[in-house]
Amino acid sequence: MSAPPTLPLDPVLLRADFPILHQRVYANPRRGNEGVRLAYLDNGATTQHPRQVVQSMVDCYERTYSNVHRGAHYLSAQSTDAVNAAREKVQRFLNAPRAEEVIFTRGTTESINLVARSWGDAFCQAGDEIVVTEIEHHANLVPWQQLAERKGVKLRHLRLGDDGQLDVPSLPSLLNERTRLVAFTAVSNVLGTITPVAEIVAQAKRVGALTLVDAAQSVPHMRTDVQSWGCDFVAFSGHKMIGPTGVGVLWGRYDLLDSMPPFLGGGGMIDRVWLDRFTPGELPHRFEAGTPAIAEIIGLGAAIDYLNHVGLDAIHAYEQILTAKAHEVLGALPGVTIWGPSLEHKAGIVSFSVADVHPSDVANVLDLAGIAVRAGHHCAMPLHDRLGIPASTRASFYFYNTTEEIERLGEAVVRAQEMFGRKS
Ligand code: PLP
Numbered sequence: 001m002s003a004p005p006t007l008p009l010d011p012v013l014l015r016a017d018f019p020i021l022h023q024r025v026y027a028n029p030r031r032g033n034e035g036v037r038l039a040y041l042d043n044g045a046t047t048q049h050p051r052q053v054v055q056s057m058v059d060c061y062e063r064t065y066s067n068v069h070r071g072a073h074y075l076s077a078q079s080t081d082a083v084n085a086a087r088e089k090v091q092r093f094l095n096a097p098r099a100e101e102v103i104f105t106r107g108t109t110e111s112i113n114l115v116a117r118s119w120g121d122a123f124c125q126a127g128d129e130i131v132v133t134e135i136e137h138h139a140n141l142v143p144w145q146q147l148a149e150r151k152g153v154k155l156r157h158l159r160l161g162d163d164g165q166l167d168v169p170s171l172p173s174l175l176n177e178r179t180r181l182v183a184f185t186a187v188s189n190v191l192g193t194i195t196p197v198a199e200i201v202a203q204a205k206r207v208g209a210l211t212l213v214d215a216a217q218s219v220p221h222m223r224t225d226v227q228s229w230g231c232d233f234v235a236f237s238g239h240k241m242i243g244p245t246g247v248g249v250l251w252g253r254y255d256l257l258d259s260m261p262p263f264l265g266g267g268g269m270i271d272r273v274w275l276d277r278f279t280p281g282e283l284p285h286r287f288e289a290g291t292p293a294i295a296e297i298i299g300l301g302a303a304i305d306y307l308n309h310v311g312l313d314a315i316h317a318y319e320q321i322l323t324a325k326a327h328e329v330l331g332a333l334p335g336v337t338i339w340g341p342s343l344e345h346k347a348g349i350v351s352f353s354v355a356d357v358h359p360s361d362v363a364n365v366l367d368l369a370g371i372a373v374r375a376g377h378h379c380a381m382p383l384h385d386r387l388g389i390p391a392s393t394r395a396s397f398y399f400y401n402t403t404e405e406i407e408r409l410g411e412a413v414v415r416a417q418e419m420f421g422r423k424s
Contacts, residue, residue, distance in 0.1 A: 007321070008314040015400045017050035017306075025370050036370035039405035044189050044217060044349050044396030045374055046239045049303075053242055056302035060295045067291055079294055086301030087284070090249055093304050094234065095225040098254050100283040104292055107248035108216040109139040111235035112183070114250055114287060115212055116143035118263045124180055126152030131174050131182040131209075133158040133166055134386050137189050138379045140214040144183060158184070160386055164341030166195050171203050179209040186218035190380045190394065191340030192323065192349030194218075201230045210256070216240055220398075221319060221347055223312040232256055238296065242398075243303035247296035250287070257283050264289040315399045319348035322397040322406060326350040329410035335417060339387060348397035351378070354413060356422040359393040365416035366393075371409055 015021050020040075027035030040048060060082065066075035068083050084099075091099040105111045120143075124130075130144050134157055148155050156174045161167040166184075175182075182204040186197050201211045212233040215224060219234075220241035226234055233256075237248040252260075262269050262280050266289035271279040280286045307315070324343055327350070330336050335355035340346055354362050363375035374394045377384045384390060395409055 008317040009310055009399055011318070011400055011402050014050075014310065015402075017052065018048050018400055019051065020048050021400060026368065036368070039371045039401075039408055041395040041397065041401065041405065041409060042372045042374050043240070043398040043401075044378070044394060046245070047220065047242050047398055048400070049242055049244070049299075050306055052306050053244070053299050053302045057244065057295045057299045060298045065295065068294060082298050082301075083292065083294060086297045086304075089301045089304045090251075093224065093308070094219075094251055095227055096251055097227065101251055101254050101257060103250040103252070103257070103284045103287045104297055105235075105248045105250050105287075106246055106293070107237035107239070108137075108214060108235045109237075109248075111233075111248055111250035112139055112212065112214065113143045114263045115233050115235075115252075116147045118260045118287070119210075119256075120144075120147040120153070120181075121150065122261050124151050124153050127154065127178060128180045129154045129156055129176070129178045130180060131156045131158060131171075131184075131204075133184045133195075134160045135166065135188045135191060135193060135380065135383050136183075136185055137214065137216070138381070139216075140183055140185060140212075141382065153180075154178075158182075160191075160383070164191055164339065165193055165345055166200075168196060168199060168203075171200065172206075175203065175207045175209065177207060179204070179207050181210045181212060183212040183214070185214040185216075187215075187221070187347045187349070188340070188380075188383070189217050189349065189396075190351050190378050190383055190392065192346040192351075192396075193341050194345055194347050197229045197231065205230070217347065217349065220307070221312075222316040226251055238300040238303065241300075241303055242306060243300040244293075244296040247293045247300050249300075254283065257287070260287075262286050262289065266290045268292075310399055316347075318399055319397055322401055322403065323348050323350060325403045325406045326395060326397075326409070329406055330413065333410065333413060333417070335421065336413065339392060349394065350396070351392040351394040353389060353392055354417060354421070357416050357420040359391045361420045362393045362413065362416045365419060366409065366412045369408065369412040369415070371405070371412055373409075 024035035064078040066079045068080045070080045090102045159167045204211045211231040215236045219236040234251040239245040269289040271281045337353045339351045359375035
């Protein structure tokens with residue numbers, strides 16, 4: 001008998017830290033129904049939390065919680081130190097040059113809106129151009145459409161090729177001296193496509209355009225180095241990387257952020273206020289108006305500690321194994337179409353269609369088998385238009401998933417076909 005393959009990480013050991021994964025769903029003891037084991041395959045939407053992250057927030061609320069205003073009293077110094085420490089963890093996690101470049105927001109959506117409102121309103125004029133791609137999440141489309149409406153900016157679109165990858169060779173034809181920004185995702189939340197970030201950035205730089213990377217689906221799953229990317233802005237969310245909701249990050253180059261006006265006004269973001277005017281504060285505070293999500297920021301720091309402990313390279317390598325397994329299992333089923341590129345260009349996201357079965361029926365049958373996936377347009381309607389389908393079913397993986405869960409996914413898809421597929 002051949003030895004089992006050596007895995008880059010031990011999912012069984014890691015799962016022990018995630019109590020929520022060990023439950024059976026739809027149990028009804030009064031009817032003697034034990035329920036079914038949960039298989040959580042909806043990590044593109046949001047991820048689960050290890051005890052260590054939850055405990056960091058419990059510790060904050062039980063021992064150190066206070067508002068952050070250094071020097072006022074003991075607890076506030078503790079809170080301020082904890083938020084600063086989390087900021088430094090994010091800085092190291094991204095290999096960012098300075099901690100002041102890390103702005104805490106509520107998530108990817110707010111980070112991108114911050115750039116569109118602050119940088120866009122201050123530096124874009126009618127006739128300027130912004131390039132976005134056909135595979136973007138609505139969070140990286142609508143803020144630019146709103147900016148286009150406000151300022152008369154023209155939007156241009158990098159298309160998806162038939163191979164499930166961005167048509168990067170056509171990018172130079174979209175760029176010119178009026179291009180101010182290229183905003184694009186590092187990993188598609190529908191197709192799992194890994195885009196060539198450094199190459200797109202290099203092309204944008206040739207015409208002097210800035211770049212914003214929507215890294216919501218990449219930062220949690222693979223090593224990030226903003227300096228080797230060479231980009232200007234990066235946005236991501238805590239809740240997609242085993243951290244809490246309500247906290248995310250905008251990273252930006254220091255000199256660029258420092259040239260931008262505040263986005264929201266209020267406490268904490270000022271240097272001096274008079275009755276009729278104010279002067280803005282230093283980075284990062286200029287972009288952090290109001291009381292921050294203190295416990296959540298601390299939780300995000302704990303999430304980064306945990307991810308570093310597992311290792312981003314190991315996470316990526318293990319997710320490649322899960323994705324290959326999903327392609328093998330689903331690809332073997334007649335009537336199932338897997339969308340997106342071939343495995344070598346794909347992260348741990350597999351969207352598929354089942355002939356003659358609506359995606360929500362697929363998801364319902366999977367749900368009854370304990371398998372949590374998402375059905376719909378996944379906030380990427382233009383991408384679904386391009387694929388010529390209104391919706392798809394999406395399984396998305398993280399390091400705590402197992403190949404056994406993917407086998408169960410395949411079995412449940414067969415059940416959906418039996419229940420809903422056209423009988424010939
Ligand atoms: N961008 C991408 C690629 C995403 O997948 C998501 C969420 O699914 C977002 C942006 C929006 O993230 P949030 O809802 O955390 O702001």
